[in-house]
Amino acid sequence: MKVLVLGGDGFCGWPTSLHLSDIGHDVTIVDNLSRREIDLELEVESLTPIRPIGERIRVWKELTGNEIDYVHLDLAREYDRLEALLRETQPDAIVHFGEQRAAPYSMRNATAKRYTVDNNVTGTHNVLCAIVQSGLDIALVHLGTMGVYGYGWSGSAPIPEGYLTVKVPTPDGDIEREILHPANPGSVYHLTKTLDQLLFAFYCANDQVRVTDLHQGIVWGTQTPQTALDERLINRFDYDGDYGTVLNRFLMQAAIGHPLTVHGTGGQTRAFIHIRDTVRCIQIALENPPERGDKPKVFNQVTETHRVRELAELISKITGAEIANLPNPRREAAENELNVSREHFLELGLNPTRLSEGLLEESRDVAVKYRDRADTTKIIARSVWRQGMETSPDLVKPQ
Amino acid sequence: MKVLVLGGDGFCGWPTSLHLSDIGHDVTIVDNLSRREIDLELEVESLTPIRPIGERIRVWKELTGNEIDYVHLDLAREYDRLEALLRETQPDAIVHFGEQRAAPYSMRNATAKRYTVDNNVTGTHNVLCAIVQSGLDIALVHLGTMGVYGYGWSGSAPIPEGYLTVKVPTPDGDIEREILHPANPGSVYHLTKTLDQLLFAFYCANDQVRVTDLHQGIVWGTQTPQTALDERLINRFDYDGDYGTVLNRFLMQAAIGHPLTVHGTGGQTRAFIHIRDTVRCIQIALENPPERGDKPKVFNQVTETHRVRELAELISKITGAEIANLPNPRREAAENELNVSREHFLELGLNPTRLSEGLLEESRDVAVKYRDRADTTKIIARSVWRQGMETSPDLVKPQ
Numbered sequence: 001m002k003v004l005v006l007g008g009d010g011f012c013g014w015p016t017s018l019h020l021s022d023i024g025h026d027v028t029i030v031d032n033l034s035r036r037e038i039d040l041e042l043e044v045e046s047l048t049p050i051r052p053i054g055e056r057i058r059v060w061k062e063l064t065g066n067e068i069d070y071v072h073l074d075l076a077r078e079y080d081r082l083e084a085l086l087r088e089t090q091p092d093a094i095v096h097f098g099e100q101r102a103a104p105y106s107m108r109n110a111t112a113k114r115y116t117v118d119n120n121v122t123g124t125h126n127v128l129c130a131i132v133q134s135g136l137d138i139a140l141v142h143l144g145t146m147g148v149y150g151y152g153w154s155g156s157a158p159i160p161e162g163y164l165t166v167k168v169p170t171p172d173g174d175i176e177r178e179i180l181h182p183a184n185p186g187s188v189y190h191l192t193k194t195l196d197q198l199l200f201a202f203y204c205a206n207d208q209v210r211v212t213d214l215h216q217g218i219v220w221g222t223q224t225p226q227t228a229l230d231e232r233l234i235n236r237f238d239y240d241g242d243y244g245t246v247l248n249r250f251l252m253q254a255a256i257g258h259p260l261t262v263h264g265t266g267g268q269t270r271a272f273i274h275i276r277d278t279v280r281c282i283q284i285a286l287e288n289p290p291e292r293g294d295k296p297k298v299f300n301q302v303t304e305t306h307r308v309r310e311l312a313e314l315i316s317k318i319t320g321a322e323i324a325n326l327p328n329p330r331r332e333a334a335e336n337e338l339n340v341s342r343e344h345f346l347e348l349g350l351n352p353t354r355l356s357e358g359l360l361e362e363s364r365d366v367a368v369k370y371r372d373r374a375d376t377t378k379i380i381a382r383s384v385w386r387q388g389m390e391t392s393p394d395l396v397k398p399q
Numbered sequence: 400m401k402v403l404v405l406g407g408d409g410f411c412g413w414p415t416s417l418h419l420s421d422i423g424h425d426v427t428i429v430d431n432l433s434r435r436e437i438d439l440e441l442e443v444e445s446l447t448p449i450r451p452i453g454e455r456i457r458v459w460k461e462l463t464g465n466e467i468d469y470v471h472l473d474l475a476r477e478y479d480r481l482e483a484l485l486r487e488t489q490p491d492a493i494v495h496f497g498e499q500r501a502a503p504y505s506m507r508n509a510t511a512k513r514y515t516v517d518n519n520v521t522g523t524h525n526v527l528c529a530i531v532q533s534g535l536d537i538a539l540v541h542l543g544t545m546g547v548y549g550y551g552w553s554g555s556a557p558i559p560e561g562y563l564t565v566k567v568p569t570p571d572g573d574i575e576r577e578i579l580h581p582a583n584p585g586s587v588y589h590l591t592k593t594l595d596q597l598l599f600a601f602y603c604a605n606d607q608v609r610v611t612d613l614h615q616g617i618v619w620g621t622q623t624p625q626t627a628l629d630e631r632l633i634n635r636f637d638y639d640g641d642y643g644t645v646l647n648r649f650l651m652q653a654a655i656g657h658p659l660t661v662h663g664t665g666g667q668t669r670a671f672i673h674i675r676d677t678v679r680c681i682q683i684a685l686e687n688p689p690e691r692g693d694k695p696k697v698f699n700q701v702t703e704t705h706r707v708r709e710l711a712e713l714i715s716k717i718t719g720a721e722i723a724n725l726p727n728p729r730r731e732a733a734e735n736e737l738n739v740s741r742e743h744f745l746e747l748g749l750n751p752t753r754l755s756e757g758l759l760e761e762s763r764d765v766a767v768k769y770r771d772r773a774d775t776t777k778i779i780a781r782s783v784w785r786q787g788m789e790t791s792p793d794l795v796k797p798q
Contacts, residue, residue: 198582
C-alpha cells in the first residue's frame with residue numbers, strides 16, 4: 001500500500017512511519033518540521049537526541065533496505081504542492097498526524113491559539129480538498145483525541161466510539177437519532193479536533209471521502225521495536241510544560257530527582273495508550289477503512305484509564321520521587337470518572353500493552369539515560385487557560 | 400453605544416450600519432471590501448448601482464449629520480491591526496457579518512472552498528482572540544444561518560433556538576442533557592457556521608466572552624428606510640447564480656422576462672426574513688446581550704417559511720413570468736418540512752414584516768428600475784456540489 005504520513009517526523013508519526021515501512025508499505029513522510037521549530041521557539045529539546053529527518057531515513061534504509069521518501073511541505077500554506085503531490089504519488093491512504101498537538105501550547109498566548117486553529121483547521125481542510133480534487137479514492141486516517149468528548153459529560157455512562165443514539169422529544173413523542181457525540185473541548189487544541197470532525201462529516205457526505213478518525217488517549221512510552229533498532233532512529237521524548245504528557249513527564253521528573261508535578265488534586269481520570277499500540281492501531285485502521293459514502297468511522301484509541309494521582313503514586317513507589325501538588329493551570333473538572341468504549345480495536349485484534357508489563361521500566365531507563373540533557377527550567381507548565389491560573393515557580397533551580 | 404460592524408459594506412452590514420447610526424449608536428464599519436472583489440472575480444455587479452463605501456458614508460453624513468467611521472481591514476489576515484483597533488476604539492459591541500456568505504460560491508471550486516473556510520473560521524477566531532486580548536468586555540453579535548440545523552433532521556418537530564434537550568441512554572436509565580443542536584450543514588459555507596458555533600461555545604466557557612449567534616433565514620428585499628433615503632445609499636441586490644438568493648432572484652428574473660429558475664421540485668421549505676427585520680433583529684440582539692459566563696445566546700432570525708415552488712408560483716401569478724424547473728446543483732433533500740421556533744425575537748418585540756405586505760412590489764420595482772444593468776449570462780447557477788450535477792445552459796441569450 002502506498003501511504004503518505006503527514007507529520008511523519010513527530011512523536012507518533014515517526015514510529016508509525018517505521019512500523020508501516022517495516023510491514024511492507026511504501027511510505028512517504030510529509031512534514032514541515034514545525035514540531036522541531038516549536039522546540040526552537042520554546043528553547044527546549046527532546047530529552048532523547050533525535051536526529052534530522054534525512055539521517056533518520058538514511059539509517060532506516062541502511063538497516064532494513066526499506067526506502068521512505070520525505071517531502072518538506074506545509075499542509076496549511078502549500079495547498080497547490082499538496083494537491084500535486086497526491087496526483088504524483090497516487091497514494092492508497094493518508095495518515096494525518098500533521099496538527100499542532102499540545103493543549104498547553106495552544107493556550108500559551110494569542111499567537112499560539114491562532115497558529116493552532118489556522119494550522120490544524122486549514123491544514124485538515126486542505127487535505128480533504130486535495131483528496132477530492134485529485135479524483136482518487138484515498139482513505140484518510142486522522143488522529144483525533146479523546147478530548148473531543150470532554151470528561152464527565154455523560155456521567156458514568158461509557159463514552160461511545162464517536163456516535164451516540166439519543167431520544168429527541170417531539171410533539172408526537174420521542175424520536176431516536178444518532179448524533180456525533182457532543183463536543184466538549186477543554187483547550188483550543190482540543191477545539192480544533194472538534195472542528196475537524198465536522199469537516200470530515202461534511203466531506204464524507206458530500207464527496208464520499210473515506211475517513212477514519214482515531215480519538216486517542218494520552219500516549220506514553222518512547223520506543224517501538226523499530227525506533228529501538230539504532231540510537232539514530234530514537235523517538236522524541238517531551239518533558240517540558242507544554243509538550244510533555246503526564247506519564248512520560250513523571251518518569252523523567254523521577255529520573256532527575258524532580259518532584260512529580262500533579263495539577264490540582266490529580267483526580268482527573270484520563271485514557272492512556274502505549275506508543276507501541278498507537279502504531280498497531282494505525283495499521284488496523286488502514287486495513288479496515290470505511291466504504292465510500294459511509295460517515296466517518298470513529299475508533300477510541302485507548303487501552304486503559306487511570307487517575308493522574310494514581311500514576312504519580314505508582315511512579316513514586318517505584319522510584320522514591322516526591323509528589324508536588326501544584327495549582328492547575330487548566331480549566332477542567334478537579335475529579336472525573338471515565339468509562340471508554342474501545343470495542344472496535346479489540347474486535348480487530350489489538351492485544352493491548354498494559355502499564356504493568358515492564359514498559360514503565362523501559363521508559364524510565366530512557367529517561368535516566370538522557371537525563372543530563374534536561375533543562376529543569378522547562379518542567380513547570382507555564383501556559384494558563386486564563387490569567388491568574390499560574391501554577392508555581394520552578395521547583396528545582398538550574399545547576 | 401460604540402459598535403463595530405464587521406462586514407459593514409455588505410448586503411446585511413450596510414443597512415444595519417445605517418440603522419444603528421440612525422438610532423444614535425456610534426458606528427465604525429470594518430470591511431476589506433471582499434464582497435466587491437468577488438463581484439470582480441465573478442464578472443458581475445449588484446443590480447442596484449451601489450456607491451463606493453467612502454461616498455456612502457459621506458452622503459449619510461450630509462443627509463443626517465451622523466458620522467460613520469470606516470476601517471479597511473482583513474479580519475483573517477490582519478490580526479494585529481484588529482487587536483489594536485479594539486484597544487483604540489474600545490467598542491461596547493461588535494456585530495460580525497464579516498464572512499463569505501454564499502453557499503454556491505463556497506462550492507464553486509477548491510479555491511473558493513478553501514477561501515471560505517480560511518476567511519470565515521480564521522476571521523471569527525481572530526475576532527474572539529482579539530476580544531480576549533483586549534481585556535475589554537465586548538459583546539459579540541454574529542450572523543449565523545438556519546443552515547446549521549439542516550433541513551428535515553428532526554422531522555416535523557420544531558427547530559429550537561440553538562439548543563436541544565435530549566435523553567441519553569445510560570446503564571442507569573436515561574439522563575437528560577442539553578446539547579447544541581447537531582450540525583447538518585449543506586455546503587462548505589454552512590459548514591463554516593457550524594465551526595463558528597464551536598468556537599463561540601469554547602470562548603464563552605473559557606474566557607467568558609459574551610456571544611449572541613443569530614441563525615438567519617434567507618433575506619429578501621433590498622431597501623430599509625435609511626438606504627431608501629437617497630439613491631447613493633442604495634443597498635446591494637444580487638441576482639447571479641452564486642450570490643442571488645431565491646426570492647430576490649425570482650423578482651429580478653420576472654423583471655427582465657427570464658423564467659423563474661426553480662431547482663428540483665421546488666419542494667424545499669426555507670425560512671425567510673425581510674432586510675428591514677434583519678436590521679431590527681440586530682438592534683434587539685445588541686440590546687439584550689447574554690451575561691458574562693453564559694453559553695452563547697442563540698436566536699432564530701426568521702419570520703416565516705415557504706416552499707420554493709410556492710414562492711415561484713406567487714411571483715409568477717403577480718408578474719406572469721414562466722417557471723423553469725432545472726436540475727438541482729445542490730446535494731439536498733428534494734422536499735422537506737420546516738418548523739422553526741422563533742420565540743426570542745417575538746418576545747423581545749419584533750413585529751415581523753410579512754411577504755404579503757406590499758414589500759414584494761417594492762422589491763419588484765427596484766428590480767424593474769435597474770433591469771438594464773442585468774447580465775443574463777450570470778443568472779443560471781454554475782456552482783455544483785459534485786461533478787455531474789450541472790443545472791442547465793443559459794435560458795436567455797445575451798442581447
